[in-house]
Structure formats: C-alpha cells, structure tokens
Amino acid sequence: MTAISTTTPVVEVTPAARPATYVLSKGEKRFIGLQLLVAVAALSIGSLFGPLQALEFSGLTIGGRDIYALFQPLLASYYQGLTLHGVLNALIWTTFFITGFFNLTVTYGLRRPLAMPKLNWLGFIVMTVGLLTAAVPILLNEASVLYTFYPPLQASWAFYVGLVFVVVGSWIQGYGFYITYYRWRKDNPDVRTPLMAFGSLITMVMWQISTLGIAVEILTQLLPWSLNLLPGVDPQLDRTYFWFTGHPLVYFWLLPAYVSWYAMLPKQAGGKLFSDSLARFSFWMFLVLSTPLGFHHQFTDPGVPTIWKTIHAVLTYAVAFPSLLTAFTVVASLEYAGRQRGGKGLLGWIPKLPWRDVSVTPQILAGVLFIFGGIGGITNASYNINLVVHNTSWVPGHFHLTVASATTLSFMGIAYWLVPHLTHRTLWAPKLALAQAWIWFIGMVIFSNGMHTLGLLGAPRRTPLGIAPYVPANWEPRLLQTAIGGSILFLGAYLFITILVVTVLRKPAPAAAVPEIPEAQSIQDPQLTPQWLDRWAPWLTIAILLIILVYGPNLLYQITNMQNTSPGFRLW
C-alpha cells in the first residue's frame, strides 16, 4: 500500500485568499430554519405510521380488532397510513432538509450570499404550496397510492400537481445555487470550488437531470389521466419514467449526508479530510452513474428486454464503486482524527474518536448502518438474487438502513449543531441527544434485521401482515422482533423532535456557546487537486451521453409503442 502523495511539495497556488469565515445573516438563518421546520414537521407526522405498521405486524389487536380499526375514520386504511409514511418521510422530510442544508453549504462554502435570494424563496414557496396541495388528497383518502404512485392506481389530480410543485420548487432553488456559483466562478476563475458547495451543486444538478423522469410521467400521463383528458395510461412506460427518477432519488438522499461526512465530519472529529481528490472524484462518479441504472428496479417487469436489465445491473455495480470510495475516504479521515487524538495500533483510533460529541456519533452510527445497507444493495442489484427478495419485506428492511439511517440519522446529527447555530441556542439535553442516536441505531438493528429475515422467509412488503391469514409459524418471532425494533425507533424519532423543539424554545445563548459551522480542511491543499476534477463540461457530457446510450433505445421504443389502455383503479 502506498502513502498518499503528501510528499508533493506544497506550492502557493491559491490565487486569492479565501475569507476565513462567512457569517450568515439573520435572514439567511431564518430561511434555512424555515425549511428545516417543514422537514421536521413532516418527519413528526410520517414517523407516526412506521411504528404503527411495525406494531400491526405483531398481530396486536385491541378488543379483538386490528389496531388500525382504532383510528377510523381518521385513518381509513393501512394504505393511507403507508402513503403518508412514504411521502412525508422519504419525499418531504428529505427534500426540505436537503434544500435548507444546501442553502448553508453553498453560501458558507462560497463565502458569499446567494446571488438571488428571492429566487430561492420562490422555490421554497412553490415547494410548500406543492406539499399542501398533495397533502389534502392524501389526508382525504383520495390518494392512497403509496409514494411510488404506480398506475393503474389512480390518485386525485391534486396529488400529482402537488408533487410536481415540490419538484419544480426544488429545481428553482437549484437555479439559485447555480447562479450564485456562476458569479463566484467569475470572481475566482482558478480556485477549486470549496468542497461543501461543490458536492451540493453536483447533487442538485444530478437531481435536476433525473427528476425529468417523473416530471414527464406526471405531466404527459398521470395528470391528464386523472383529469379525464386521457382515457388510459401505459403502466409499463410509467414505471420506466418513475425509476428514471427513482434510483437517483436515493442518491439525492445520500449525497447531502456525504457532503457532511466529507466536508464537515473530519473537522468535527478533530482531523482532516484524507483526500480532496478522491472526494471530488466520487461526486463526479455519482453524477455520471446515478441515473443510467433504473431498470434494476424493474428486473421483474415483463416489458423490459433482458439485455437492458443486464446493462443496468452492470452499471449498478459500477455505482457501488464511488460509495466504496466514500467509505474508504471517510473512514481514513476518521482514522486520521483518531490518531491525532492519540489513538495507537491498528484499531486503537476508534475508541479515541469523540464519541461524546452529539453530532459526530449519529453520523458515525449512520455510516455503520449504511455498510449493511450497501451490502443489501449489492444483493438487490444481482439480477437473479433479486428474485429472492423482490417485493418482500427485505426491501423496506434494506432502505431503512439507507434513507432512514444513513440519511436520516446523519441529518439528525447535523441538526444537533445546525439548529443551535441557526437559532443562537445551546442544544437542550445533549446527553439525551447522544442517547437518542444510540436508540435509533439499536432500534434499527433490531427492526431491519427482522424485516430482512422476514423477506428471506417470503413475507411480502406493503402488506398488513398482522391480519394476513397465511402467516406461517416461522414468521411469528420475526414479526414480533420487527414490532419491538419499530417501537424503539418511534422513541428515537420523538426524542429527536422533542430535543429540537425544546432547544428552539430556550433562551438565546451567548455567541461563544453556540456551535460554529464545521468545515474540514483537507490534508492536501485543494488547489493541488487536478483541475479536471473541478470542471463541469466533461462530466456533464459523459453523464448525458451515458443516459442516452442506456435509456435511449428502450425508452424510445416504449414511447413509440405506447399503449394508453389502462383505466384508473381505486382499490381503497
């Protein structure tokens, strides 16, 4: 193994000194805080239903009736609850947190205010209007189509309009970031883009490209269909559009956590980023590889020829590479931090990490859970093995390790410094916050292990297993395990929310007691990172070319042979 190239002599190539810091204005803080508020509000409602589902699995009855009977008529069915859970947690909590967080990373990273703050406000308002528009039909049980809204299930038009607004609003915020970056680049032609802004911008561009899938799906098929302007839709084509967006969606959730792991966590842990070049390279890989592999969600779709499924399966292994690279770079940065803190031997740096830090511990635990999420992902991607787990509870078991852990638990760790920073408060009950991270971790280990195992035993997902008549005896202990894990997670979710709410309600603290924005230095001066790792044109070109190559032919075929024959169904 070779050492990293720190032997390169450091030349002074930084053209203009970068300001040491940037103080967010009151208005900027309020704007970011508002986005986090919507995010946490969504999580607080969405997280009511996950544990309810898990409890239902245990067959818990009250007065001889399934627990869902208790909530009628407020909650019409398991599926209305599951729609709320998926939409609020996976789509709303994530998206609003991400746009809020990126306002900070772009502004602070570039050390300048947004070029057009009103544009970002407009984006946020459009997102919020969209959220409310979609929420009404879901709450009225007019859109219990789950967060994937596959046709021929048909929701009220308002649900589709709302989703489009959320997506378009996030694009508008993205434009605000691009313009800010463009102006910064003009002023700083030869400077490497500061990493936290760099990762955020790539994430937004990736999102912009990939959400074209659901935008086209909704605008050309689902919306006119729900308004009776189209007699039917083509479910196969719509699934293809959906997964054009659906897989990159998972990177939209993950990359903001990576931004924190690369550009902030090393500093919080007391070290430096191990390699600026590796970090940038993996972000570019995600831009290139996130989208052209959506067919790996459609391995069982009869309308997609095997050859395309195979190509997408291969590209899926390719996208595992930047995640492995991330694992390596982040762990190496932590090892560096642990050694700076006196850690010796092969693994002696691990106990030396600042495990008492309320922001560091959740992020490390998120990373540990993500290891297993990643392994499950590689398993899902394996064409034939996928058939063992497809549509079983293995799949939610898997993505609670990714979006509900790698992402959500990281965001919790971020919130523990970010909310105090934005509101000029000190965090309420930091020890409890630390315990909260461990509670989430332990709850998730129990829950997710139960769900994975159930899946291997053949239990279907998206099913109220508590009332299923076919449950064999060997599922029973696992269903109970899942319910126990889910209850612990419920505690974790509500502790998190309580800690934030009480923190915000506290008296303002003196400036010195409020956490600053952590920004990690890299071991090597970023100016020494090769310029091709800070150039958009080549990477964007490759990304678009690859999408055309591996989606183009089949998508074109599906569009030209479109059969809008399926009427809408309402099974609830």
Add this chain to the structure above:
Amino acid sequence: MASEQKPEKQDEQFHPKGTVLAMVIFFILIVALWGYVYLMMLSQGATAP
C-alpha cells in the same frame, strides 16, 4: 486559507492501516452475506428447470 493547508509532519507519515483492515473486513462481509442469499436462492429451487 492556503497557509493553513500546508501538510504537517504527521500528515506525511499517515498510512491509513486501520482503514485498510476495515475495508478488508467489509469485503469479507459483502461476500459472506451475498453468498448467504445466493445459497438461499439455490435452496429455493432456482436450479430446477
């Protein structure tokens, strides 16, 4: 700032040995857990005609 970014003494000697070990364990885990599901696939009759 550039002046802060000069590598320190420890930086130059930093070999992430522990990380390499962690990655090796990670790869073993991938193979083991993937293999487990693979065997399960076989046991479910994936080889039958």
